[in-house]
Amino acid sequence: MKLKWGIIGCGGIADRRTLPGMMLSETSECYAVMDANPKAAEACRDKYGAKFATTDYNEILAMPEVDCVYIASPVFCHKEQALAAAKAKKHILLEKPLGLTTEESLEIIQACEENGVKLGVGFMMRYHAYHQAIKEIIAKGTIGDIVSMRAQFTCWYPDIEGAWRQDKKLSGGGAFVDLGVHCIDLLQYISGLQAVEVTGFSATQTFNYNVDDSTAMVMRMSGGALGIVDVNFNIPDSAANNPLEFYGTKGSIIAVGTLGQEEGGNVKILACPEDTGYDAKQSRITVEPIELKVDFGNMYTKEIDAFANAVINDTEPPVNGRNTLSVQKIIDAVYTGGGGKIN
Numbered sequence: 001m002k003l004k005w006g007i008i009g010c011g012g013i014a015d016r017r018t019l020p021g022m023m024l025s026e027t028s029e030c031y032a033v034m035d036a037n038p039k040a041a042e043a044c045r046d047k048y049g050a051k052f053a054t055t056d057y058n059e060i061l062a063m064p065e066v067d068c069v070y071i072a073s074p075v076f077c078h079k080e081q082a083l084a085a086a087k088a089k090k091h092i093l094l095e096k097p098l099g100l101t102t103e104e105s106l107e108i109i110q111a112c113e114e115n116g117v118k119l120g121v122g123f124m125m126r127y128h129a130y131h132q133a134i135k136e137i138i139a140k141g142t143i144g145d146i147v148s149m150r151a152q153f154t155c156w157y158p159d160i161e162g163a164w165r166q167d168k169k170l171s172g173g174g175a176f177v178d179l180g181v182h183c184i185d186l187l188q189y190i191s192g193l194q195a196v197e198v199t200g201f202s203a204t205q206t207f208n209y210n211v212d213d214s215t216a217m218v219m220r221m222s223g224g225a226l227g228i229v230d231v232n233f234n235i236p237d238s239a240a241n242n243p244l245e246f247y248g249t250k251g252s253i254i255a256v257g258t259l260g261q262e263e264g265g266n267v268k269i270l271a272c273p274e275d276t277g278y279d280a281k282q283s284r285i286t287v288e289p290i291e292l293k294v295d296f297g298n299m300y301t302k303e304i305d306a307f308a309n310a311v312i313n314d315t316e317p318p319v320n321g322r323n324t325l326s327v328q329k330i331i332d333a334v335y336t337g338g339g340g341k342i343n
């Protein structure tokens with residue numbers, strides 16, 4: 001038996017990635033779809049074999065057959081739709097970010113807890129085979145204690161009239177909230193360290209919209225390591241590098257091209273020989289990098305299956321509201337005061 005899903009928001013991410021991922025899932029099927037735009041809803045119904053298409057999410061929430069909903073609407077819709085879904089006792093996989101602010105995010109988490117429904121969050125990059133492998137290598141101590149790490153994620157996103165992402169009231173912010181959330185979540189998740197304090201700068205350098213096209217931020221992690229996140233909407237895709245880097249007292253792990261919507265990229269591990277000693281000449285003996293090999297899959301199928309299994313087995317979804325709330329707190333801290341303590 002497969003769980004029956006209602007889809008709320010049939011736009012870019014749902015149609016391009018999550019629904020194709022769901023089609024490969026053995027736990028889930030697309031039962032009903034909703035979009036404010038009837039053409040988008042009907043197109044997804046036909047493409048993914050759903051039984052119903054509607055422009056009213058309440059119709060989906062009223063269907064007894066629907067076990068869970070995937071909310072992939074613009075961020076300003078998340079709170080209203082998630083609260084209604086929780087009240088209707090539907091389990092919720094909510095796209096990132098949870099809400100426009102920490103306050104909204106907390107309301108969503110609490111509504112799910114009060115109504116006894118599961119809440120998963122769309123940080124699918126945790127399921128990338130390389131990210132899982134890097135997490136294991138770090139946990140084994142191969143690169144020693146993490147002292148520094150960095151995630152840079154960029155794209156080219158020029159002014160587009162009417163785009164909800166380019167209006168702070170509708171999106172909550174720009175590059176930092178759109179791309180930075182993945183970077184913050186991954187650095188915390190893979191390292192196993194939590195940010196305790198952050199400081200950062202946001203700017204709109206290139207475009208005319210009222211959200212940031214550039215943000216750079218440093219996190220002080222529990223234990224003292226430093227984590228850097230820099231994100232841009234104003235670097236051409238062909239000039240992008242999108243590195244994810246971890247440096248420790250015994251080595252480093254450098255991933256390139258793993259941040260994105262498809263499993264790919266490459267990862268090199270530099271594990272240093274025991275106690276290299278102090279080299280005043282800094283002649284930097286060469287360590288042969290080990291190229292990490294993994295089997296790629298579909299992050300969205302894994303995301304759907306992990307959430308569905310939590311519903312089926314009545315366990316906590318691995319990526320949930322509580323264990324991602326700190327991401328929203330960090331976003332708010334940088335946007336509202338340039339940083340601060342995170343608790």
Ligand SMILES: NC(=O)c1ccc[n+]([C@@H]2O[C@H](COP(=O)([O-])OP(=O)(O)OC[C@H]3O[C@@H](n4cnc5c(N)ncnc54)[C@H](O)[C@@H]3O)[C@@H](O)[C@H]2O)c1
Pocket residue numbers: 008009010011012013014034035036037040071072073074075077095096097122123124178261
């Ligand atoms: N995890 C990821 O990799 C990833 C990638 C992109 C977007 N997202 C997230 O997914 C969400 C949607 O982003 P997108 O890029 O798909 O946006 P989009 O603009 O491409 O699509 C949004 C869809 O929602 C519809 N819509 C508008 N108002 C609505 C409403 N009130 N109720 C239901 N549907 C409504 C639009 O018609 C459109 O089809 C956002 O939260 C975004 O941050 C996640």
